[in-house]
Amino acid sequence: MxxxxxxxxxxxxxxxxxxxxxxxxxxxxxxxxxxxxxxxxxxxxxxxxxxxxxxxxxxxxxxxxxxxxxxxxxxxxxxxxxxxxxxxxxxxxxxxxxxxxxxxxxxxxxxxxxxxxxxxxxxxxxxxxxxxxxxxxxxxxxxxxxxxxxxxxxxxxxxxxxxxxxxxxxxxxxxxxxxxxxxxxxxxxxxxxxxxxxxxxxxxxxxxxxxxxxxxxxxxxxxxxxxxxxxxAPAKLAPGTYRQITGNTAMSYGIVAAGRVTGLPVFLGAYPITPASDILHELSKHKAFGVTTFQAEDEIAGVGAALGASFGGVLGVTATSGPGIALKAETIGLAVALELPLLVIDVQRGGPSTGLPTKTEQADLLQAMFGRNGEAPLPIIAPQSPGDCFHAAVEAAAMAVKYRTPVMVLSDGALANGSEPWKVPDADTLQPIDPGFATEPNAPDGSGEFWPYLRDPETLARPWAVPGTPGLEHRIGGLEKADGRGSISYDPDNHDRMMRLRQAKIDGIEVPDLQVDDPTGDAELLVVGWGSTYGPIVAGARRVRGLGHRVATAQIRNLNPLPANLGQVLRSYKTVLVPEMNLGQLVLLLRARYLVDAKSYTKVSGLPFKAEELQDVFLDYLTGTHPNTSTTTNGAPMTGAQA
Amino acid sequence: MSTDLGLPSIGGLDLVPHTEDKQTAKDFTSDQEVRWCPGCGDYAVLAAVRSFLPTLGIKRENTVFVSGIGCSSRFPYYLNTYGMHSIHGRAPAIATGLATSREDLSVWVVTGDGDALSIGGNHLIHALRRNVNLKILLFNNRIYGLTKGQYSPTSEVGKVTKSTPMGSVDHPFNPISLALGAEASFIGRALDSDRKGLTEVLAAAAAHRGSALVEIFQDCPIFNDGSFDLLRKPETKEQRLIAVRHGEPIVFGPEDDRYAVVRDGFALKVARAAEVDAADIVVHDQESHELAFALSRLSDQNLDHTVTGIFRNVDRTTYDDAARAQLQQAKDKAPNADLQTLLNGRDTWTIAG
Incomplete structure (x- = not known):
């Protein structure tokens, strides 16, 4: 003592x-x-x-x-x-x-x-x-x-x-x-x-x-x-105005800002769930910005009402956690078929089932990618810090409106409740997005009809014609629609074509190239992460570099579609290591898509990685002492706690 | 009790743009071929709705039909309005978001006994209690048609179907009682074949501000043929059908053999009109929750006595009007809500360049 x-x-x-x-x-x-x-x-x-x-x-x-x-x-x-x-x-x-x-x-x-x-x-x-x-x-x-x-x-x-x-x-x-x-x-x-x-x-x-x-x-x-x-002493951060912010608050502000940049009213349909409820609470305070919040009877009604609002020409949003995404899956699939804008926020928590409601995890990636019946692709964006949730929400909304598609944002419990100083963006610099509502009949045959599934040749997006627009009355729905005309079609070739068109639309979404941080330019180990692991990965890399080693890092923010340069980046490093708070979901995608022998380091304790822990893992790889002996069922090496 | 926002009492269509243009059933008919089975009751309802819609005098483009899944849910494809054929049971939820976002639309939900009362039961009751300005047409044929003949939540106990070869042991819902329990502000019922009665109920539903549930007894000739024949056949229908009208004594039956509805403890019963005191005959009051409930219990699935018309029609603040009023209040209070001020919050610090 x-x-x-x-x-x-x-x-x-x-x-x-x-x-x-x-x-x-x-x-x-x-x-x-x-x-x-x-x-x-x-x-x-x-x-x-x-x-x-x-x-x-x-x-x-x-x-x-x-x-x-x-x-x-x-x-x-x-x-x-x-x-x-x-x-x-x-x-x-x-x-x-x-x-x-x-x-x-x-x-x-x-x-x-x-x-x-x-x-x-x-x-x-x-x-x-x-x-x-x-x-x-x-x-x-x-x-x-x-x-x-x-x-x-x-x-x-x-x-x-x-x-x-x-x-x-x-x-x-x-x-x-x-x-x-x-x-x-x-x-x-x-x-x-x-x-x-x-x-x-x-x-x-x-x-x-x-x-x-x-x-x-x-x-x-x-x-x-x-x-x-x-x-x-105060930190020497980049010049600017700062405030403290949590991920859920930043996400909420991003949704408000999304309404501003698209010029659309916002409709949030949500059912209370940890750790996403704060988004509902926060947005319910901002009615003056034209934000309606609807506390639905269940998760399904939350996303259903949001989709109904989108049909009406409003920016429909739903916010939930993994169990809620499971319940919303069918409606999100409907949104894929309807090709209407919809913002879906998943604040991931420990699973499966009720799991660990107040703890963090990143185990919904594959659910976000594939968790719907049929081929139902949608874009996925993963913010990497609490403040980044703002930008992710704005980008996701812009993408949803431009491409007429549901977009999923994968936050997690650590981002949602964690906080950091946030360089407050200048609201005037946010890029406006024109929702570009259809106003005129568009039939290429000059019939004066409206074809709801006639696509923009650049983006492959279909027209968004909202009720109240004369002459554009049309019916959409979950049944397969004829390419262009949009009436019900059971034609085999049409179904094949529509499936490929929906996929091509998502694959063709413009996303920025992956930025790699490789200070010496000759690292042999590349650490690839996504979402909230950004902090510990970069902190771990700093420590390793401080010990005289070379390591490169890259954080994938756009998980679907993946950045165009990703394959080339992965192939240019001798070793690619993917730390994740799941049992290896991103690594599964990377191995399948790029045929690279990416290694996996995983932990699902409900707590974020520690910098020290990742430093040790990186050192093991850098010094060739990693106990890399067993493999998981998907062929990725088993590491960390499993090894 | 609803929040008193001082909202004026207005009609169901008062915020929907009107038109002076002459409209006909043809204007509301889409180019899609109707594909229900021959003899399906849905044809009669479609015909009634197509000729009813023009009478509303609202712009066609401001009319939206949202449906779920089931035979009746193909309805939107056959109307030349805006429409969405959604997923099983979810139409009331989807329509809630649409109606709340767009006060200028006349929003209709088309659903069936399986869609509304089984998979979508939760959304139905919550739409009714919230009193969203939606008109819900519940096509009740007491059977699953699209999936080819399983019993539904309104099928009679003992019903032999594909999934109940020894007879159904499920106790059915009484949709009117259910809607009353869910605080519905408007409840009506009509037979598919009764064009006049159906149109009357539809017109009152459209004029009502709030959720309106209209149960339509509808025949499935393939899997539940003749299920409502007792209410259609001239020789049986008069003793069974009780058409109620607000403010009028509840009497029915052939001219030479009239029946009346009278009180029986907390419930109601049917008696020969000649055998009761005229003062004891119940006068229909569409604002009485208790009376509506008692009427809904006059008989069970055996169709001994079936009430049609408007069970209940009361004025109650709608969810969508109240939500929009709160939005307006917030905007009035902060007419220059500034995004930058929101983003800055109250505690910022600046790092100089």
Whole structure:
């Protein structure tokens, strides 16, 4: 234990650091997500680069004080551009014995541990299997432990308010936030303002939380229990205006912006599902932008209503997670047949079935690609950071409108709930898209008829004629339609032609070439990822390069159609490695399509890759020591946890 | 209870552009060959709808028919309006998105007993409770036709079909009772062959603002032939068909043998008119939920007594009007909603170049 016998000075030493990882951990009812969120906001306002990883149970309130009930929030912030929420915390704040037990294994030797001692009662210790109080034996000797009676101190600070003991103690998370804010020199005006707004209708609760927050700050300042405080200078990011944003918020703003650039009203049909519900919540606030949100009776109705809206000339959107995509599959197939614009957001979570609702995974790629009856191709875009969800949504909507097709965006739980500083785009620079509604009959035979399936020769898109347009009355549907004229057709040749036309339309969508980051230009190992693995892959590559190795990285954003140069890129590296949070879905596609012997590294723990973990995998490949002995059923080498 | 948004009470078609042009059934007939089986009740309904639509006086291009899957769901192909033949059971959901997005459209759903009450039951009840401005035509032939003769959720218990060689053991839905349970604001019923009665119910449904469910008893001559003959044959129909009209006493039957509907505890029963006090004869009130329910229970699938006409017709704020009103309120409150302001949020910082 170092806290009490450390050399104390009236002004703590200020240590400058490049980066810090803090993890707040407590019971689900302790407000750890809010605490982490506030610390993140303060950090963003201060100008650090940052990345966050909220990690919470699916239960709203698991039994108090138990291991399954532990909720945590990890924040990585730095004075340079960082890519991941950090592998291991430098500082662990544990609000109870369960939080300590669930998280202590991640704290490196010498790490700072701040513990709320009030919860370390015999009963609570027993509940999680501690025979002895770890604060009283030497099991924590490797760490810099700061025992703080947070509940008692918070209660003391709130004595004058007249709040009950229970209500007063509820503010202890703000005490912890105040203490950490002091330790890391965070600005605290925004938190106080936030609390006043959050509890605007309960001013006494707002004041109590502010008092607790200040008390935590004052405790750090006056008790001399902490020998050092830390400074992390603002990051030197590219010039511009920044804000902090989560993936779900960025996705929602992208949908609002998509309405703006297409000039179309937006209709979101959705059914609540973790971790996509926040998109419904966020968009429901933006009616002034012409966004209608419809909370449907089920997932199928959500996408059905969105498709109905699209038929009416509106930008139809649905947002869900993997189980919802499964239910929507038939309607998405209908949208493929109808060739109407539709934006489908899949915020992937752990599967199969209900799986791990609050955890992240990338195992819906093949469902997105092939999860419909018949040949039903559609474009797929995967954002690679929380802020990138904005751009992915705008691009997907533009693609949907231009090519008259459903487009799927594959986000995931890590992107959805994770946050980062986001360079706010200039709304005026977003490229407008003309929906180009049909207004005139188009029959090539001059009959004055309207042919709903007469395609644009460039894009192969069909005309979008919306109800209310005189002279263009027509019927569409899921039955196969005659090429051009659009009436029902059971003709074998026509079906074959229509199938190939639909495929050719998607294959012909223009997507940017894959950018490869190969600083020396002569790397032999190419690491290919998609979606949220961008951060850990690039962070892992940086570490490996720092050790003097050469490695190239590339993140595939357009998963269908794939970039035109992809085959050439893959063939120009001796080894291609594909890390994924599934059992090898992209690698299966790449091997099948390009006949390259791409290697797979997979993990499906519900948590993102760690930079350190990928560094080790890359090193194994670079030094030829990878235990590459077994193969999966699809022929890809089995690696990582499976090996 | 609906949210009171102070919306004026308006008719079902008041926001749809009208036309002074003379329209005929031919204008509403598409160039597609009608492909139902000979003798199918759908022909009669199609003919009735084609001649009914021109009477609405709305622009043809603002009329949309959305259907699901089943024989009746081919309906949109045969009408020269906008149309979508969608997927099994989902038409009410698709139409909900369309009607909510476009107040200027007259949106109709064509569905059957399998489509609406089996695979699409959930969407039907939710469309009804929301009271979206949709007109739902439920073609009830008590059988699966397109899949060639399995029992449906309205088939009688004991029905022998391809999938129930020993007779169906499924208890059927009563579609009217179901719709009432789902808070439907308009419910009507007609026989396919009764052009006049059907047209009357359709006209009232079109004028109603909100969801309207019109159950149409329709004959499948191939797999359930003669299923409603008791209601068609002159010698049986008069004792069985009870055509109700708002504000009028419920009496029926041949002139020389009249019957009346009277109260029986919480329910209703049929009695000989001559044997009851005229004051005890129930007067139809289309705004009474309870009366409508009792009428729907007058007989079960045996067709002993079958009520036709308008069971229920009440004014209730529609989902789509309320959703659009909220959108307008938000726009009025923030007439210059600025995308850049939204993107910036409240806490930004700037890094100088």
């Amino acid at each position: 170092t806290s009490n016998d450390a050399a104390v000075t009236s002004v703590p030493e200020v240590v400058t650091k490049d980066r810090v990882v803090i993890r707040f951990a407590g019971d689900s009812g302790d407000g750890m997500q809010l605490t982490g969120d506030r610390f993140t906001s303060e950090t963003a306002t201060f100008g650090n680069d940052l990345s966050t990883l909220p990690n919470f149970p699916a239960e709203i309130r698991a039994p108090a004080g138990t291991l399954p009930g532990v909720s945590s929030f990890q924040l990585h912030f730095a004075n340079y551009d960082i890519l991941t929420p950090g592998d291991r915390p430098d500082v662990l704040v544990a609000m109870n014995p369960a939080a300590l037990k669930a998280n202590i294994a991640d704290l490196p030797h010498g790490g700072v541990l701040i513990v709320n001692t009030d919860e370390f009662t015999k009963r609570n210790l027993t509940k999680v299997g501690y025979a002895q109080n770890p604060l009283e034996d030497d099991s924590l000797a490797d760490f810099q432990v700061h025992p703080v009676a947070m509940a008692t101190l918070t209660r003391g600070a709130l004595e004058e308010t007249g709040l009950s003991k229970k209500d007063a103690e509820r503010a202890k998370n703000m005490f912890a936030l105040g203490l950490l804010s002091w330790m890391y020199h965070r600005p605290h005006e925004s938190t106080e303002r936030f609390l006043r707004e959050k509890f605007a209708r309960k001013p006494d609760i707002a004041e109590a939380n502010i008092l607790a927050f200040r008390a935590g700050h004052a405790y750090g300042e006056t008790t001399e229990a902490f020998a050092v405080t830390y400074e992390v």
